[in-house]
Amino acid sequence: MNFLAASIESLGAKIVRVLTVGYGLLAFLTEALSALLDRNTWNRATFNVVVKQVYFTAVQILPVFLTYVLVISWLMITIILTTARDFGLGQFASEMTIRVLVLELLPFLTALYIALRSGSAINTEIALMRVNNELDALAHCKVPPMPFEFLPRLISGVISVVALASLACLIAVMLGYLAIYGLNTSGFEYYTRTISKILDFKIMAGLFFKCALFGLAVTLIPITAGLETPKKLFMVPVSVLRGMMKVFFAIMVIEVVSLALKYI
Amino acid sequence: MAAVAELDDAVARVALELPLRANLSALDNIALIPLYQRHYDATEAGRQAHALLALLGHAEIAPLRDPDMTPAQRFVTQLARALMLKRPRLVIDRPGAILYDVPYPHFIRQLASQGDLTGTWEIFDFSWNQTLYSE
Numbered sequence: 001m002n003f004l005a006a007s008i009e010s011l012g013a014k015i016v017r018v019l020t021v022g023y024g025l026l027a028f029l030t031e032a033l034s035a036l037l038d039r040n041t042w043n044r045a046t047f048n049v050v051v052k053q054v055y056f057t058a059v060q061i062l063p064v065f066l067t068y069v070l071v072i073s074w075l076m077i078t079i080i081l082t083t084a085r086d087f088g089l090g091q092f093a094s095e096m097t098i099r100v101l102v103l104e105l106l107p108f109l110t111a112l113y114i115a116l117r118s119g120s121a122i123n124t125e126i127a128l129m130r131v132n133n134e135l136d137a138l139a140h141c142k143v144p145p146m147p148f149e150f151l152p153r154l155i156s157g158v159i160s161v162v163a164l165a166s167l168a169c170l171i172a173v174m175l176g177y178l179a180i181y182g183l184n185t186s187g188f189e190y191y192t193r194t195i196s197k198i199l200d201f202k203i204m205a206g207l208f209f210k211c212a213l214f215g216l217a218v219t220l221i222p223i224t225a226g227l228e229t230p231k232k233l234f235m236v237p238v239s240v241l242r243g244m245m246k247v248f249f250a251i252m253v254i255e256v257v258s259l260a261l262k263y264i
Numbered sequence: 265m266a267a268v269a270e271l272d273d274a275v276a277r278v279a280l281e282l283p284l285r286a287n288l289s290a291l292d293n294i295a296l297i298p299l300y301q302r303h304y305d306a307t308e309a310g311r312q313a314h315a316l317l318a319l320l321g322h323a324e325i326a327p328l329r330d331p332d333m334t335p336a337q338r339f340v341t342q343l344a345r346a347l348m349l350k351r352p353r354l355v356i357d358r359p360g361a362i363l364y365d366v367p368y369p370h371f372i373r374q375l376a377s378q379g380d381l382t383g384t385w386e387i388f389d390f391s392w393n394q395t396l397y398s399e
Contacts, residue, residue: 141301147300
């Protein structure tokens with residue numbers, strides 16, 4: 001009986017914790033959206049911070065990211081092509097390449113890449129700001145941190161994931177053509193027709209929305225995790241660990257829901 | 265010292281517990297106030313911040329970030345930020361904690377005598393440091 005009561009209590013505590021985290025994320029997102037719509041937020045300084053954040057998140061990593069995309073795409077295309085030919089399904093290779101790489105794998109890997117590189121950095125920075133009382137100092141000065149600290153990071157997360165995933169998909173489509181047809185143009189018409197058949201408006205809108213959600217997850221969750229850090233320096237690594245676990249979980253949920261909506 | 269932390273909104277504080285934003289320059293730390301509180305444009309906010317640093321005789325620290333500052337430069341930036349708030353009272357809370365490597369009563373007196381700074385500056389310090397102020 002005691003075991004049952006303890007189990008129910010533990011389950012209840014977990015549910016309350018999940019709901020509290022969910023509520024915190026939602027409340028912060030609402031605050032960010034109202035700041036986004038506030039005319040006073042949009043001055044030259046905020047715009048400059050957004051540009052700087054996009055540079056740090058998306059532009060600075062381009063050489064490494066492009067190499068990573070080229071290697072992954074080339075490997076995946078080769079695997080798909082070889083397997084399809086082995087099973088006598090060579091004519092479906094282009095469709096499989098687009099479905100696997102463009103619609104699923106590359107946006108997912110892009111989100112993971114940004115989460116590991118920028119999400120963890122954001123989580124650490126916000127946690128340190130909190131521990132070092134920098135947020136208290138801003139509150140004392142009645143300067144809201146939202147327009148110049150948080151909102152630019154959220155915007156840059158969304159822009160960066162959407163832009164980098166689009167770039168990765170474009171590279172994969174070109175590599176796919178090269179791998180299947182080589183340098184001649186004979187398969188161009190069939191290949192572009194296959195692409196247009198798969199990537200209709202609904203699928204493209206879904207892909208864009210998924211990438212935007214990924215971008216939001218890799219910035220929103222680290223920011224809120226950083227803000228929840230207790231004011232103790234040794235809690236910063238714990239905050240980053242918890243934040244990154246939540247980001248991974250959120251990316252997985254978005255991917256699974258997107259797959260379920262598409263194929264079930 | 266808890267009493268100092270509980271002072272109302274009409275007081276601008278300079279304290280170790282109210283640090284600068286570490287990844288912003290001294291100028292940007294001060295300019296945040298006219299920019300996001302009074303909604304001036306970035307150029308005007310920067311000009312006001314620069315003018316205040318110049319008034320305190322430390323315009324050269326404008327591009328420095330917190331980790332690159334000496335304790336005195338950090339104190340000047342925090343003081344300029346507090347002055348920029350334009351509140352009726354300015355409280356310097358335990359200056360020795362920030363200005364640990366300079367004779368701080370003299371340093372603060374020197375800053376207060378710069379330009380046409382108005383208002384009253386109050387210093388809250390430990391009673392055993394009282395002798396330092398009588399020199």
